Amino acid sequence: MTSWRSASASFPFAANILEIGNTKSLNSLAFFSFLCRPCSCFSTLTRGRGSAEPNKSLGKKYKGKYEFDKIDDALTLFDRMVRLYPRPSVVEFNQLLSAVVLMKNYAAVVALCKRMDFEGVTHNTFTLSIMINCFCRLGLVNFGFSILGKMVKLGLEPNVVTFSTLINGLCVQGKFAELVRVFDQMVRDGHQPNLITYNTIVNGLCKLGRTGDAVLLLQKMVEGGFQPDIVTYSTIIDSLCKDGLITEALILFSKMKDKGILPNVFTYSSLIHAMCNSGMRKEAKNLWDEMVGQKIKPNVVTYGILVNAFSKEGMVLEAQNVVETMIRQGLQPNVVTYSSLMEGYCLRGEMDEAKKVFDLIIYKGYTQDVISYSTMIDGYCKAKMIDEAMELFHEMSHMGLVPDTVTYSTLIMGMCNVGRLSTAHELFKKMVVCGQVPNSMTYSILLDGLCKHGHIHKALELFQAMKKSGFQPTIVHYNVLIDGLSETGQIKVAKELFSGLSMKGLQATVYTYTIMIKGLCIAGLPDEAYELFKKMEEDGCMANSCTYNVMIQGFLRNNYMSRARQLIDEMVGNGFSADVTTAAMVVDLLLSDGKDLLPIKKIDASEVDNWGRCKVLK
Numbered sequence: 001m002t003s004w005r006s007a008s009a010s011f012p013f014a015a016n017i018l019e020i021g022n023t024k025s026l027n028s029l030a031f032f033s034f035l036c037r038p039c040s041c042f043s044t045l046t047r048g049r050g051s052a053e054p055n056k057s058l059g060k061k062y063k064g065k066y067e068f069d070k071i072d073d074a075l076t077l078f079d080r081m082v083r084l085y086p087r088p089s090v091v092e093f094n095q096l097l098s099a100v101v102l103m104k105n106y107a108a109v110v111a112l113c114k115r116m117d118f119e120g121v122t123h124n125t126f127t128l129s130i131m132i133n134c135f136c137r138l139g140l141v142n143f144g145f146s147i148l149g150k151m152v153k154l155g156l157e158p159n160v161v162t163f164s165t166l167i168n169g170l171c172v173q174g175k176f177a178e179l180v181r182v183f184d185q186m187v188r189d190g191h192q193p194n195l196i197t198y199n200t201i202v203n204g205l206c207k208l209g210r211t212g213d214a215v216l217l218l219q220k221m222v223e224g225g226f227q228p229d230i231v232t233y234s235t236i237i238d239s240l241c242k243d244g245l246i247t248e249a250l251i252l253f254s255k256m257k258d259k260g261i262l263p264n265v266f267t268y269s270s271l272i273h274a275m276c277n278s279g280m281r282k283e284a285k286n287l288w289d290e291m292v293g294q295k296i297k298p299n300v301v302t303y304g305i306l307v308n309a310f311s312k313e314g315m316v317l318e319a320q321n322v323v324e325t326m327i328r329q330g331l332q333p334n335v336v337t338y339s340s341l342m343e344g345y346c347l348r349g350e351m352d353e354a355k356k357v358f359d360l361i362i363y364k365g366y367t368q369d370v371i372s373y374s375t376m377i378d379g380y381c382k383a384k385m386i387d388e389a390m391e392l393f394h395e396m397s398h399m400g401l402v403p404d405t406v407t408y409s410t411l412i413m414g415m416c417n418v419g420r421l422s423t424a425h426e427l428f429k430k431m432v433v434c435g436q437v438p439n440s441m442t443y444s445i446l447l448d449g450l451c452k453h454g455h456i457h458k459a460l461e462l463f464q465a466m467k468k469s470g471f472q473p474t475i476v477h478y479n480v481l482i483d484g485l486s487e488t489g490q491i492k493v494a495k496e497l498f499s500g501l502s503m504k505g506l507q508a509t510v511y512t513y514t515i516m517i518k519g520l521c522i523a524g525l526p527d528e529a530y531e532l533f534k535k536m537e538e539d540g541c542m543a544n545s546c547t548y549n550v551m552i553q554g555f556l557r558n559n560y561m562s563r564a565r566q567l568i569d570e571m572v573g574n575g576f577s578a579d580v581t582t583a584a585m586v587v588d589l590l591l592s593d594g595k596d597l598l599p600i601k602k603i604d605a606s607e608v609d610n611w612g613r614c615k616v617l618k
Contacts, residue, residue: 171204
């Protein structure tokens, strides 16, 4: 017992938080101030002798448990109970406190416990455990340890529920070292952890990203003769799935079933979600069929996972069918499900259907957020329906929503794509004025838009302004500028930017080399381009299919036929394919000159894949 006195003393922040009669300590908790108001509803009640049975009209009581519709009913009943004579037992008070805990009004519970102290109602272990739980739920674990100290001081024995509650509070705050100390001390004091304790620790470990430790704890439970339940297994399986360890999750899933523990809808949902996210659609479908075959009904979350998976694949018809199935099963799709369906229509450019779902969400009484509006705006922009996108943008403000950086960046990209550069720049200035900080993507979008529409000087001005604002350009921003400068014939400036990358601590990527090679070829400098082509390999950056095609096209444009032929052989040998442009140039130039048709035999322009690459005949 003395060990717990020292343990509670190590949490000095709330050492005397609820000492009897210490009203100052209660007032120090600002969030309890609403309970310090004059209780006008109590003033009409008279103190006097009466039945020890409190008035049940204020709440329902079933099998020793209270249920209240309003917190005021619980407070009024509490006031009546403390005024009754003889006074109800502490068990009755604990039942009332437990009901208020279920209402998640933790601050009210602490205030009522304080009132019990003041009125002379003796606390027992269960009362103080309720207080510890409330402090932990409020994120005040240190106060919870102070109550533990008070419990010891009063001669009360903490039980496994008390310790499990503190352990859960430490888990939520990520204090794993303290958690281990509490657990070890609990065992040393003779309190054997129960399944709730173990599940609490497993859940905490998983939330902290320590899934491996959770698996080890599971093994120790089994080795110690302690039988984990479906909650234990499902928690770890879900965490493994979130870590992308689907194989390990399935192994544990199989072991669980071998032990006779039947999976529930949560277990299946975790696995199906992970499989859908990993593109394992067939495996997810098999698991879904297994779940249904086990007479386990999918819930809103499970159906929502399917809707999201189908929508991301652009399979909106299938997603819509799932939604309709949900409704037939008596399940109401939530805002997440509808939003997934809406996003699916946006991905397909079916904006009329997306807008119908958007309006349906509002009709169902759900509140649209910034993400929903941004999704719709992105869909409109990609469909080049800029006016509709702007209409939604203005509607956001009328709804009291503040567009974030993603919203602005999306709209700026839409404006750039349709050539409305001045509007894009105005939006950029507006977002800064409104306190939204441009991110790397925002700058990249605007720089790219300016470069592609020939406003290279404005792009350079923006680039300088970006650096002056303290934003460090990345290789992406330099790539945009180098490409823009090369396309507009300013190869000298492009070369200066490229050569200065290493001094700025930036590493040129394969894309950086490729656009620089392309720029040199456009400028009529194929020899210099080829030198860079060879140098990139020396620098540890291997050429890809795009790099080869750019270099070959550069040779062909400058009539370097033999060198182009050699590079085609090299490209084929490295397993890369010619794109349509390269193939067309080879055919046109070689046929028109009547030269050797060897390269044509290696490039079949009649078969083109989804990336615009031609089949290479080896």
